[in-house]
Amino acid sequence: MRDHILLFVNGTEHQVSGTDAFLTLSDFLRLRLGKCGTKIVCSEGDCGSCSVLSGRLPQSSSQNSANQFEYRVIDSCIRFVFQLDGCHIVTVEGIGDSKNDQLHPVQQSMIDCHGSQCGFCTPGFVVAMAGLLENENSPTEDEWRRGLSGNLCRCTGYAPIVAAGLAASKVGCEKLAARFDETAMAESITSKSSDSIKLDSADGQSVFSPTCLADATEFLAAHPDAKIVAGATDVGVQFNKGRCEATRWLNLNRIAELSRVSIEENEIVAGANTTWSEIETVCEGRFDSFKKIISIFGSPQIRNVGTIGGNIINASPIADSLPFLFVCDAILELTGSDGTRQVNINDFYQDYKQFDLQPGELLTKIRIPLLPPNRKLELYKVSRRLDMDISTFTGAIWMDFDGNQIAEAGIALGAVGPVVLRLRKTEEFFRGQTFSESTMQQAGDIAVSEITPISDVRGSKDFRLQLTRNILLKFFHQSQQEALA
Known part of the structure; x- marks a missing residue:
């Protein structure tokens, strides 16, 4: 000890x-x-x-x-x-080489490109930029903008900062290991x-x-x-x-088994301490729609330490990961001094901030089944700004098809009740229906009857009811556009 x-x-x-x-x-x-x-x-x-x-x-x-x-x-x-x-x-x-009185290439390019005005935010930008170059040899402009989405500046309008990053990319820089x-x-x-x-x-x-x-x-x-x-x-x-x-x-940071993530047979198995950056990486090519959601619901700084287990246990009805985990029927592994048990995430939440976690138990693993072939999955997030904003509304929809008929469907919505809600009646309605705009409109009537949204600072009750109808129609039109592409 x-x-x-x-x-x-x-x-x-x-x-x-x-x-x-x-x-x-x-x-x-x-x-x-x-x-x-x-x-x-x-x-x-x-x-x-x-x-x-x-x-x-x-x-x-x-x-x-x-x-x-x-x-x-x-x-x-x-x-x-x-x-x-x-x-x-x-x-x-x-960041710089103080022994030789030499600036880091990012620091020099910030000077050359006039990337600093009041200067208060500049150290944070410099560190984030150096970190990006530590892990990427030549970031593109889009990668610079994504990599700096967690750093705010009230003076420069960001253009000189991005220009400084691109200039530093051309120079190259010594890695910290050296x-x-x-x-x-x-x-x-x-x-x-x-x-x-x-x-x-x-x-x-x-x-x-x-x-x-x-x-x-x-x-x-x-x-x-x-x-x-x-x-x-x-x-x-x-x-x-x-x-x-x-x-x-x-x-819990020093328990190695809680930070491991792997692909085992037909599922992603993530320790509860797996960071969102790691989840984002493992989802690429497997759950690209979820990877896209992850990339905007937190900054790189947050994703590098925030965990999937924390998002689940925090039990927020607007948690961005939960609709996805609900429709995937993710399995939670709960461990206490008496042993381990498994619970489907759809059965885990009992009321606002209340869940099926016994005294002395920890969430230790999350098992996310991979999608069956040809299943169509779409995720939705509505917020006032694109990056790093709390959701006004979240949703997840998947469908399996038999020709032009819906064989099976899964729907979960967030920010429409005290917990994320799985819309079982709407799912049942879809079974055997023709995949059409009319079907989606009828489903919208059933869906709004299953939710209990409230009005708050991020949106009104009526707005969330309308969003519920809208994402069903959006799912249909997205599918039609993809079929024509």
């Missing part, structure tokens, strides 16, 4: 314990290490001004003689220090990687970070009040806004 967090910042080792371990990473960098290039604006993971690069050894590092870290851009304002054991954090101060002694860092980290961690602070907070699932379930059984964190993209916001009063924490 270890009583400190081991992490590296710009190549320098730090052992963090006590109260400092419960700080957000941005506060630790600024207040404890004086790394004030990391800016704080929203404290919600929305603006990207606090962006840093988080490097971790790959899970197969024991077979990787280079010990090369994998770097991903993250929001440091909603990441706790106690989540970062075994990480190498690179801040804007560590600048930091990753072998020494890897040796230090791996020598302690099997230790569980127990931390206590002077103000009464405590956190347990186990390395195996059995220890986690045993701890949760003994401490049912513990706040569970994995990605913490939602908990971090609550903490910063004074709405999280937890004093005892269970950190």
Whole structure:
């Protein structure tokens, strides 16, 4: 059992314990290490001004003689220090080559292309841009725009920043592995990687970070009040806004089996800690419509740490993943000290923020069946802006066809009730019907009778009722256009 967090910042080792371990990473960098290039604006993971690069050894590092870290851009304002054991954090101060007084190509191109005005957001952009070049040799303009969707600027209109990225792509840049002694860092980290961690602070907070699932379930059984964190993209916001009063924490980040994702026979099997970036990758070519939804419901910084399990357990009726998981009949694996059981996600939610999770149980795996041949699946998200916005309405529809007849159908909608709703009556109506605009209109009448939307700041009840009708018609017309293509 270890009583400190081991992490590296710009190549320098730090052992963090006590109260400092419960700080957000941005506060630790600024207040404890004086790394004030990391800016704080929203404290919600929305603006990207606090962006840093988080490097971790790959899970197969024991077979990787280079010990090369994998770097991903993250929001440091909603990441706790106690989540970062075994990480190498690179801040804007560590991006350039300070020993030779040389700027990173991104920094130089931002100067040359006039990519900075007031400058407050600039460090976050520079870090995110360096991270993109760390993982992509020559990003296209579209890749630059997507890669910087989690960084906001109120001055430049983004055009000079994108131009700076494209200019840096032509120059090329040295990888971080060539600048930091990753072998020494890897040796230090791996020598302690099997230790569980127990931390206590002077103000009464405590956190347990186990390395195996059995220890986690045993701890949760003994401490049912513990706040569970994995990605913490939602908990971090609550903490910063004074709405999280937890004093005892269970950190699941160090349990390797919860972060594995694979294709097994005819299903995707994802550990609950699988990040959205990893889910996005594994869905390519298998669930392209879901990959598209994933790419816009969070920034790269959020997708690099936010987890599929967190999205499910957060139990929001507007969670972007849930309609898809509902119509796929995803199976949830729940593990407690008494063993493991499986529950179809359609049976998991019982009411708003209430679900079939027994005391002491953890969500550990999600099994997503792959689509049968020729099944047509479409996903829908309506929001006020395209990227990084909370949904006003979400939906998922699949259909199997026998000629021009609908053989089977699946429909689930979000933001139309206290939980995501599977529209069983509408599904039953579709069975054996001719696939036509008239059928979709009739189905719309049944669908609106199955939902109970409310009016809120994102949309009215009537708007959501109309959207329910509209997506059925849109599904039909999309299918007709594809048939003619």
